[in-house]
Amino acid sequence: MDHDPKSEKCHFISIDxxxxxxxxxxxxxxxxxxxxxxxxxxxSILNQGVLTPxxxxxxxxxxxxxxRHCAARLxxxxxxxxxxSDIRREDxxxxxxxxxxxxxxxxxxxxxxxxxxxxxxxxxxxxxxxLIEEREKTNDILEPFKILGQKTRSRITRAxxxxxxxxxxxxxxxxxxxxxxxxxxxxxxxxxxxxxHASKPNSVYKNDxxxxxxxxxxxxxxxxxxxxxxxAIADSTRPVSCWQTYNGPQDFVADQLDRLLxxxxxxxxxxxxDHIEILAEKNTIQSIVNRVAERYCIPTxxxxxxxxxxxxxxxxxxxxxxxxxxxxxxxxxxxxPDGEEIAQSxxxxxxxxxxxxxxxxxxxxxxxxxxxxxxxxxxxxxxAKRGSSQYEKFVSKYGDDVFExxxxxxxxxxxxxxxxxxxxxxxxxxxRELAQEKEDASKIMALRKVVQSTIxxxxxxxx
Numbered sequence: 001m002d003h004d005p006k007s008e009k010c011h012f013i014s015i016d017x018x019x020x021x022x023x024x025x026x027x028x029x030x031x032x033x034x035x036x037x038x039x040x041x042x043x044s045i046l047n048q049g050v051l052t053p054x055x056x057x058x059x060x061x062x063x064x065x066x067x068r069h070c071a072a073r074l075x076x077x078x079x080x081x082x083x084x085s086d087i088r089r090e091d092x093x094x095x096x097x098x099x100x101x102x103x104x105x106x107x108x109x110x111x112x113x114x115x116x117x118x119x120x121x122x123x124x125x126x127x128x129x130x131l132i133e134e135r136e137k138t139n140d141i142l143e144p145f146k147i148l149g150q151k152t153r154s155r156i157t158r159a160x161x162x163x164x165x166x167x168x169x170x171x172x173x174x175x176x177x178x179x180x181x182x183x184x185x186x187x188x189x190x191x192x193x194x195x196x197h198a199s200k201p202n203s204v205y206k207n208d209x210x211x212x213x214x215x216x217x218x219x220x221x222x223x224x225x226x227x228x229x230x231x232a233i234a235d236s237t238r239p240v241s242c243w244q245t246y247n248g249p250q251d252f253v254a255d256q257l258d259r260l261l262x263x264x265x266x267x268x269x270x271x272x273x274d275h276i277e278i279l280a281e282k283n284t285i286q287s288i289v290n291r292v293a294e295r296y297c298i299p300t301x302x303x304x305x306x307x308x309x310x311x312x313x314x315x316x317x318x319x320x321x322x323x324x325x326x327x328x329x330x331x332x333x334x335x336x337p338d339g340e341e342i343a344q345s346x347x348x349x350x351x352x353x354x355x356x357x358x359x360x361x362x363x364x365x366x367x368x369x370x371x372x373x374x375x376x377x378x379x380x381x382x383x384a385k386r387g388s389s390q391y392e393k394f395v396s397k398y399g400d401d402v403f404e405x406x407x408x409x410x411x412x413x414x415x416x417x418x419x420x421x422x423x424x425x426x427x428x429x430x431x432r433e434l435a436q437e438k439e440d441a442s443k444i445m446a447l448r449k450v451v452q453s454t455i456x457x458x459x460x461x462x463x
Contacts, residue, residue, distance in 0.1 A: 033070055046075045052068065055082070056082055163196050184284070207378065271433055278299070278330045281339060283303065285405060289332060326359075332365045338385065339405075366407065
């Protein structure tokens, strides 16, 4: 970008015939005649003159040489060597700003200046297209359909009050485990079955399809009229995705600074002799299982029924990366022929198809012992499926009553899973990692405060 003052394109112009560009002042701040570096440059110009000519646009704005221009004026010069560029600032301010930044590429800059300079280099259209591609989101506008009919629901009558009170009691007792699934409320009601209709003595809540359907209808109406909070019940089979958006870059940067260096998790299992993972058959218990797993930093795979190939390969890769000798898999599934087979099938697949020879599978819930220990109530509508390949074996050993893992109360499942983990880990090693995590937290907090205090007051996005 520098030019020889003796070149044919170089000529002398009045120092007052060109002026600093607003874009330079915005990115790098105005050249200040009181700046020690400018004063030093002015002394050099007094002795040697302006060695590198300034570059200016056809409409009289300095493109390169703002500091030289300021120093030459401070030195008392009335004319300076200059070269006129081939653009006009007013014709294309965006292109001019990009060239301005290129002229300053070798200059030592502050953090603020580097950010503003990089902003000047960015093409807004290209940057926005990149933003859209990152979202990987389509915005096709479709013609809405006409809504037909009227949706109405009957109000909850006084006769249903006892039923609703029982549901509200279950939710209140399990408030630490919210949101609950309707299935979890169903099993909790079986511990003290209410009347579904106050004036019908034979309408005792049961473990059958009719009662479950009544419960779905009641909880839906109760949530719509505000008797039960919308947030108290969740449907894990229909996940919802929302996107974090911002009103502008200032809001985004403020949010990122607020969350800077947050979310640290120490690998509390790194010193354990075994690699441990949890496999859960049901999405409906995911929140409960994860509540336990996160305390130990144990990877968890949840799904619906038999596990697909990808999660198995993911578990194999995590086991191999751990470098540990044994893979311990804690399995949570229903107490029925399929639930038992899910555990067996997964273990066989990991050993025979994924070459994990040293696998140690443990069925931690739901087991026959749990059915007896927690006095679970069988349902006349829930019997072992004759189509299951394990039907004969299961029925001959346990009978034809089956139980879903949701039959356990959240606190019971938490205790069962916690006991299982404590039995397979070295608790002394775990407690050492936990103590170290507390020290880690102090170091990270200190670093976070230093970094935030360094950059939080830099308003570089105001340009």
